[in-house]
Amino acid sequence: MRLRDFLLLAAVCLIWGFSNIVSKTVVGTWHIPPLFFAAVRFGIVFVVTLPWLLPMPKPAWRTLLVGALMGGGNFALLFIGLQTASPSMAGVVVQAGVPITTLLSVLILHERIHWRRGIGIAITLAGVLLVIWRPGFAMSSGLLFVLGAAAAGSFGAILMKQMDNIAPLRFQAWVAITGVLPLGLASALVERGQWQASLAAGWPLVAAVLFSALIVSVFAHSAYYWLIARYEANLLAPLTLMTPLSTIGFGVAITGDRLDGRMIAGATLALLGVLLIALRRSGAPIVAVQERA
Numbered sequence: 001m002r003l004r005d006f007l008l009l010a011a012v013c014l015i016w017g018f019s020n021i022v023s024k025t026v027v028g029t030w031h032i033p034p035l036f037f038a039a040v041r042f043g044i045v046f047v048v049t050l051p052w053l054l055p056m057p058k059p060a061w062r063t064l065l066v067g068a069l070m071g072g073g074n075f076a077l078l079f080i081g082l083q084t085a086s087p088s089m090a091g092v093v094v095q096a097g098v099p100i101t102t103l104l105s106v107l108i109l110h111e112r113i114h115w116r117r118g119i120g121i122a123i124t125l126a127g128v129l130l131v132i133w134r135p136g137f138a139m140s141s142g143l144l145f146v147l148g149a150a151a152a153g154s155f156g157a158i159l160m161k162q163m164d165n166i167a168p169l170r171f172q173a174w175v176a177i178t179g180v181l182p183l184g185l186a187s188a189l190v191e192r193g194q195w196q197a198s199l200a201a202g203w204p205l206v207a208a209v210l211f212s213a214l215i216v217s218v219f220a221h222s223a224y225y226w227l228i229a230r231y232e233a234n235l236l237a238p239l240t241l242m243t244p245l246s247t248i249g250f251g252v253a254i255t256g257d258r259l260d261g262r263m264i265a266g267a268t269l270a271l272l273g274v275l276l277i278a279l280r281r282s283g284a285p286i287v288a289v290q291e292r293a
Helices: 003-029 034-052 060-082 087-109 115-132 141-161 168-190 194-201 203-230 233-239 242-255 261-278
Strands: none
Touching (some): 003 203, 034 060, 034 203, 087 141, 087 242
């Protein structure tokens, strides 16, 4: 990989990691309703990517379903989870999307799992469970929502692998439009105090939303699509482990996340498992791009 492209990938991973901190601040500290935050974010993305909306990728039903899973469904569950979950733990738990996608590829795409990838799946899920499981055999509800977000993104990724290649900005446009409408309606129906909380947060919220929409969704994801077109996925996937590592680092430095022995052990297991899955010999993509926070 060229140094310029590696630095671009590192920047993308740092942006994704910092975005988890921003999202946690918005929904956890400023108490912005999560569905409202997601809807506003997708609204901005849709406005920016509107020129690339047409023609609609075919089949239409799959485009809408992929957009709903990887956009609205993924982000809604993630932001709900971040209301109570720490960014560091969320950054580890969301790695469950890699083995989930691999297992779904077997069930839906009829791919075969090599023994090394099977071990990687088991190790990743063991690490995630170690992070999620709480004393008394009860699981953190926030992290369960994060796990649901990973599952939604994984299912969307599998469906996307069955489609023709879609231009990054066109895909972003359809993710946005399938997210902003249902999320906006859901927020209006079930959430309260959206505008009061937004006014109380003030201009920092405006900056956070613009960062999430323009820097994370439009720039970072489009840059990653560009890198996928140039390099094999089994080269890129291990390097994207910089994302959870940066999330943990930012979480400790900015939001005061605590790293106890169980968290460190779980994170180590999860990332080791993802690495084993990613380093398969095949040059085919191990996982389609999933939306990050």
